[in-house]
Amino acid sequence: MRRILSSLTDGKGFDLLLVGITLIFLILLAGLPLVYNVLLSFQEVDMFNLAAFSRPWAGLDNYREIVSQPEFGLVMRNTGIFVFGSIAGQFAFGFALAIFFMAKFPFASTIRGLFLVSWVMPGLVVGAIWGWILAGDFGVLNAVLQGLGIIDETMFWKSDPALSIWAVTMANIWLGLAFNMMLLSVGLAAIPRDLYEAAELDGANGFQRFTTITVPMMRSTIGAVLALGLIYTLQQFDLFPAITEGGPANSSNVAQYWAWQWSFRIFDFAKGATVSVMMLAFVLIASAVYVWSTRAEVRG
Amino acid sequence: MTPQIEISNVDKHYGAFHALKDIDLTIPKGSFVALVGPSGCGKSTLLRSIAGLESISSGDLRIAGERMNDMPPRKRDVAMVFQSYALYPHMNVLGNLTYSLRFKGVARADAREKANQVASTIGLEKLLDRYPRELSGGQRQRVAMGRAIIREPKAFLFDEPLSNLDAALRVHMRMEVRALHDRLGATSVYVTHDQIEAMTMADHVVVMREGRIEQQGSPLDLYDRPANRFVAGFIGSPAMNFVDGTGGEDGSSVRLDALPGAPVLRLDRRIEPGRPVTAGLRPEHLFSGGETQITVPIRVVESTGSVAYYTTDTDPELMLVEQGRGKLRPGDAAPLSIAPGDIHLFDPKTGLAL
Known part of the structure; x- marks a missing residue:
């Protein structure tokens, strides 16, 4: 007994205790709901057996029905546009800004800090602001584009079915920009200066230094940023109710908003769970990429 | 070239x-x-x-x-x-x-x-x-x-x-x-x-x-x-010793006022009598053989076997280097013999060599 107690205060027991608390927390708050969600997607759920645990087994019926919905293809296409458009935009602009702020100029770090505003703001607020920016008749975006002569007539970003998903994607790029820039800045700052000096003396010009030093040295950071980007983009919910509500006619509906609509608009919890389980598969792929990219940390 | x-x-x-x-x-x-x-x-x-x-x-x-x-x-x-x-x-x-x-x-x-x-x-x-x-x-x-x-x-x-x-x-x-x-x-x-x-x-x-x-x-x-x-x-290791002194009356010696007894060392060049100088003595030049000119008390002995390093009990401390095992012990009086050509002289104010 004394030995167990002393191992709790000094030895391995303490480590196990810390790990155990975390594990219990994770299992209770993340693991069980996840399993319950997966279970739900294989059951028949209606308003009467909602509180019960054992429900009629539905097998893959829910999945078949989801896939055969007329809007299924559109929602998947939109989700693809939203996810890859957001990640590409956030990453490209975030990387460019991160490199820009590595240059030493007055107030560089202050200005970089201000970019965090976009990250701190609640998604609903950002959605409302972008809702105004994107407004067809009085929106700033249209005014700027028309002023620059890029477009001639008013673009109805939120109500044109061909544009609505891009409108939300634009807002989401802005929202995730700061997060990408910060992570990439940290990665950039971790590359020793003398590598660039050595490369410069070895005859590499700016572009060659970027492709042969910066990018390979950032490999694990880039993998992490892209994987987290995928996860956060699939989690992005607030912008949809604030900007388009998935409309018009599902033209800007994505999987995560669709799942919510199934569960809390139509109260078909099984279908909502089914859509979210399908999304889980994508997140697992992203997690695998993340683990793979951070597997071999390249440090001198 | x-x-x-x-x-x-x-x-x-x-x-x-x-x-x-x-x-x-x-x-x-x-x-x-x-x-x-x-x-x-x-x-x-x-x-x-x-x-x-x-x-x-x-x-x-x-x-x-x-x-x-x-x-x-x-x-x-x-x-x-x-x-x-x-x-x-x-x-x-x-x-x-x-x-x-x-x-x-x-x-x-x-x-x-x-x-x-x-x-x-x-x-x-x-x-x-x-x-x-x-x-x-x-x-x-x-x-x-x-x-x-x-x-x-x-x-x-x-x-x-x-x-x-x-x-x-x-x-x-x-x-x-x-x-x-x-x-x-x-x-x-x-x-x-x-x-x-x-x-x-x-x-x-x-x-x-x-x-x-x-x-x-x-x-x-x-x-x-x-x-x-x-x-x-x-340049040189251990570093050169610096001792304040004065140009001797005969114009070809230096009196090391800072050391006990203010010993006088012969020089191989002329110096203005009474001029304040800083004498530089390399540790490895203080046992050059020949007649003893100064004795200084030893405080610390460090021997590596091939070389012995002595620190003297004077102010400023002197560092002495002797080849071989070294026969002196703490408290002994070390007999120093310095060749006139090995004495460096500097102006105490500008630090320039004289």
Whole structure:
């Protein structure tokens, strides 16, 4: 007994205790709901057996029905546009800004800090602001584009079915920009200066230094940023109710908003769970990429 | 000899800080020049200015006759070995060695061939597939050198390349770097804070302090004829002893007022009688044989077996070096005999040699 107690205060027991608390927390708050969600997607759920645990087994019926919905293809296409458009935009602009702020100029770090505003703001607020920016008749975006002569007539970003998903994607790029820039800045700052000096003396010009030093040295950071980007983009919910509500006619509906609509608009919890389980598969792929990219940390 | 690197009237300012002050230095082709001085003296700044990693504020820098002031580093054709080695961690040894050849349009097979040659010169043949993190400190150091050698540059720049190695390896690499320099017929500029490295490796030593060149010349020249008190104290190990004194009445001796009994030492040159001076006495010159001129009490004895170091119980303390095991013990009176030619005299105010 004394030995167990002393191992709790000094030895391995303490480590196990810390790990155990975390594990219990994770299992209770993340693991069980996840399993319950997966279970739900294989059951028949209606308003009467909602509180019960054992429900009629539905097998893959829910999945078949989801896939055969007329809007299924559109929602998947939109989700693809939203996810890859957001990640590409956030990453490209975030990387460019991160490199820009590595240059030493007055107030560089202050200005970089201000970019965090976009990250701190609640998604609903950002959605409302972008809702105004994107407004067809009085929106700033249209005014700027028309002023620059890029477009001639008013673009109805939120109500044109061909544009609505891009409108939300634009807002989401802005929202995730700061997060990408910060992570990439940290990665950039971790590359020793003398590598660039050595490369410069070895005859590499700016572009060659970027492709042969910066990018390979950032490999694990880039993998992490892209994987987290995928996860956060699939989690992005607030912008949809604030900007388009998935409309018009599902033209800007994505999987995560669709799942919510199934569960809390139509109260078909099984279908909502089914859509979210399908999304889980994508997140697992992203997690695998993340683990793979951070597997071999390249440090001198 | 044709000059390979010519530095004339070079100044460097960082804002209000004057990092390099009117530097003039000519480095002949094929020579090995050491820049030495305490930290913050500007030696690394000067080296980085030659490389182009720092810009110079005024003056002229020429490499192989061509003015380089505004030339970017990649067009200067100089190679640098960094203190941290700065190996590319994501490339193996082969990749590190051939990195510079990529930008010269050398074919892969030729680059590989050349890397093999360089690797065999510096003993890296078996390590070409390893990554820097899998190498020991000494091996990394060799890769850094190999990366410089493969380019056949106009000059090699070394920025304290041996300071991260352990003592034994450092002594060995000292020799190896110098042997490599001779074999390649290269022009090398070597920055170090270790005067022993500078003295043993270089043909020409440049002693710097606070952005200025204090003195330059051959290593033994600096040892025998230091231009001022700073160089005298910096070159030589253990450091020179300094004792305040006065010019003797006869005009050819110096009285060491600071030592007990104010002993008088004979000089081999004239000195103004009564003039205040600082006498410089190297620890290894205090037992030159001949008649005893001074006795001083010993406080501490440190013996390495081959050499004995004594610290005297005087103010200022003197450091004495005796070859062999050393017969003196703490509390003994050490009989000092000093040859007149070994006494250095400095002006106490300006520090300049008299």
